[in-house]
Amino acid sequence: MNIQQSRSVLSPNDLAAYWMPFTANRAFKQAPRMLTGAKDMHYFTSDGRQIIDAASGMWCSNAGHCREPITQAIAKQAATMDYAPPFQFGHPQAFELANRVAALGPEGLDHVFFCNSGSEAVDTALKIALAYHATRGEASRTRLIGRERGYHGVGFGGISVGGMVNNRRLFGALLNGTDHLPTIYEREHQAFTKGEPEWGAHLADELERIVGIHGKDTVAAVIVEPMAGSTGVLVTPKGYLQRLRAICDKYNILLIFDEVITGFGRLGYAFAAERYGVVPDMITFAKGITNGAVPMGGVLIRNDIHDAFMKGPEHIVELFHGYTYSAHPLACAAGLATLDIYRDEGLFERARKLEPLFADAVMELRKEPNVIDIRTVGLTAGIDLAPKDGQVGLRGLTALANGFSEHDVMIRVAGDTIALTPPLIVSEAQIGEIMDKVAAVIRSVA
Numbered sequence: 048m049n050i051q052q053s054r055s056v057l058s059p060n061d062l063a064a065y066w067m068p069f070t071a072n073r074a075f076k077q078a079p080r081m082l083t084g085a086k087d088m089h090y091f092t093s094d095g096r097q098i099i100d101a102a103s104g105m106w107c108s109n110a111g112h113c114r115e116p117i118t119q120a121i122a123k124q125a126a127t128m129d130y131a132p133p134f135q136f137g138h139p140q141a142f143e144l145a146n147r148v149a150a151l152g153p154e155g156l157d158h159v160f161f162c163n164s165g166s167e168a169v170d171t172a173l174k175i176a177l178a179y180h181a182t183r184g185e186a187s188r189t190r191l192i193g194r195e196r197g198y199h200g201v202g203f204g205g206i207s208v209g210g211m212v213n214n215r216r217l218f219g220a221l222l223n224g225t226d227h228l229p230t231i232y233e234r235e236h237q238a239f240t241k242g243e244p245e246w247g248a249h250l251a252d253e254l255e256r257i258v259g260i261h262g263k264d265t266v267a268a269v270i271v272e273p274m275a276g277s278t279g280v281l282v283t284p285k286g287y288l289q290r291l292r293a294i295c296d297k298y299n300i301l302l303i304f305d306e307v308i309t310g311f312g313r314l315g316y317a318f319a320a321e322r323y324g325v326v327p328d329m330i331t332f333a334k335g336i337t338n339g340a341v342p343m344g345g346v347l348i349r350n351d352i353h354d355a356f357m358k359g360p361e362h363i364v365e366l367f368h369g370y371t372y373s374a375h376p377l378a379c380a381a382g383l384a385t386l387d388i389y390r391d392e393g394l395f396e397r398a399r400k401l402e403p404l405f406a407d408a409v410m411e412l413r414k415e416p417n418v419i420d421i422r423t424v425g426l427t428a429g430i431d432l433a434p435k436d437g438q439v440g441l442r443g444l445t446a447l448a449n450g451f452s453e454h455d456v457m458i459r460v461a462g463d464t465i466a467l468t469p470p471l472i473v474s475e476a477q478i479g480e481i482m483d484k485v486a487a488v489i490r491s492v493a
Contacts, residue, residue: 071444080451085112088470088477090457098451101481102459103470106276106308107339110388111472117340117384124380133161133373141374144382148336149347151317151386153326158353161345161374165307165333166200168344169270172329173204174368175348176268176301182355188267191222192257195230198277199270199305208270211278226257228271232281234431238420239413240282241406247284251291258298268301268328273319276308279464280422280429288325301328301352307344311335312389312471314425315399322425328352338385343378394471398426404475408482409467415486416493417442426473430465432489439463442492449491456484465489 062076082098084091088111090098103109110117124140131138145159160175162168173191180188193199193208200206206215207222210230215221229250236246258266273288275281295302304327309319311332316322318330329352333344356365372378389395406423412430413421420431435442443460450456459466465488469481 074444074448078448078452080448087111087113088473096455098455098457099477099481099484100457101467101469101485102457103468104339105334105459106313106468107334109312109335109471110338110385110392110394111470114338114384114388116388117338117381120380120384121340121377124376128376131376133369133371138374138376138379140376140379140383144374144379144386147383147386148332148345152330152347153318153320155326156330156347156349158348158350159345160348160369161343161378162370163342163372163375163378164200164344165305165331166202166205166344167370168307168331168333168346169199169205169208169305170202171368172270172303172331172346173208173268175329175346175352175366176303178366178368179301179352179355180267185264187264190224190226190261190266192226192228192254192266192269194228194271194275196232196275196278196281197227197270197272197305198275199272200307224265226261228253228257228269230281231275231283231287234420237282237284237422239410239422241410241423242402243282243285243424245285248286248290250284251287251294254291254294258294258300263298266298266300268303269295270303270305272305273309273323274314274424274427276427276466276468277461279431279461280424280427280466282422282424283323288323292325292327295328303327303329303331305331307331307333309425311385312395312398313427313468315402316395317389336385337378337381338388340385341375341378341381342372343375343382392472398471401426401473401475401478405478408478411482412486412489415489418489426469426471428467429461430467430485430489432463432465432492434463435492445492446488450484450488453491454484454487456481456488458485458488 081093082090083093088100148159149157160171162171191208193210195210197210199209207225210227231247231250237244273283304320306318314322328349330347337343402425405426409423409428417433419433422429432442440462443463447460450458
């Protein structure tokens with residue numbers, strides 16, 4: 048019996064048409080991992096299994112899955128008004144959500160530009176940075192600086208400032224005028240660290256050298272993740288962001304925090320900027336804003352950046368940028384309901400309370416075979432496994448597949464790193480269950 052004949056009626060009969068993103072398509076279609084339902088901490092499969100979600104879907108479902116207030120809000124909005132054009136028209140929920148997000152952000156970042164994803168949020172922030180300097184008469188400031196092993200989405204701007212080589216390899220020169228800070232991770236100095244490493248603040252000083260090479264009047268913006276998630280959970284060293292902020296201030300460079308992953312409770316606060324006491328000039332967000340229920344992203348923007356555009360005749364468009372689905376009514380409805388859940392259930396505070404227990408539980412995995420490092424911060428952990436037979440990523444992908452098929456746990460992998468990012472509703476018992484399952488997964492790929 049072939050694979051097509053063995054599928055249940057809930058499975059498609061042809062997998063060829065869908066070219067899946069960031070997926071080993073040929074391997075997947077040999078042994079598909081199909082999800083047919085979700086609720087709270089679990090996914091469900093067509094063969095009746097319950098899969099505990101140790102990844103919040105994809106860093107998205109911080110409040111768990113299929114939460115009734117969110118699904119009801121989406122349904123109500125769809126029945127009331129399915130779509131409203133965002134160019135020259137508005138709807139009340141867009142303005143309400145913008146105010147709610149701004150209230151969660153650092154003081155002085157009171158303006159929100161909505162889009163539909165983290166990738167769009169990054170490209171929006173980079174464009175605003177360039178336009179801001181041009182508006183102020185500093186059009187020479189065109190250089191954008193990211194960081195090695197950074198991930199900022201898949202737009203041309205985000206790939207250009209990103210520092211993950213496989214995301215850049217096939218796409219040519221991309222944007223001119225980009226540069227990169229060194230990675231914040233050095234295993235020999237930081238291995239098996241809970242929370243922010245003591246070593247590494249000095250790595251921010253590299254920005255001084257980059258400015259010196261290119262000229263202090265050429266750099267527009269620096270973009271960094273407060274925690275680099277997609278590359279395998281790299282935690283920012285103590286004092287690093289403070290140094291970066293000081294150097295940016297010295298040279299009038301805009302500092303952008305990419306909080307697509309760290310936003311909305313992942314590190315125990317609405318935004319990581321609050322955890323670290325550093326106020327950037329812009330914050331990108333997505334994922335957790337709607338609990339993953341409807342695509343949405345956005346940028347929080349410092350007041351004086353916004354105000355620099357609000358000049359000239361009032362009938363003129365101030366910024367020629369936006370998206371057909373900016374502030375989509377269904378996304379706004381989902382976002383408002385999601386923020387209500389975060390507030391009413393105290394999920395950010397819950398994440399802070401669980402962080403020490405979660406870190407201790409993850410660190411128990413260091414005794415498992417081939418574990419060469421573990422990093423934790425908030426309700427997030429990265430577990431580095433040694434490559435198998437010199438084939439980078441093989442052990443990681445096998446771990447992901449085995450977790451789903453043999454141990455009923457969903458994990459994420461980055462190469463040979465297992466990333467654990469459970470929903471913020473996870474119980475202490477479920478943390479234990481996840482660690483038991485992940486230990487079994489690690490042994491299965493030894």
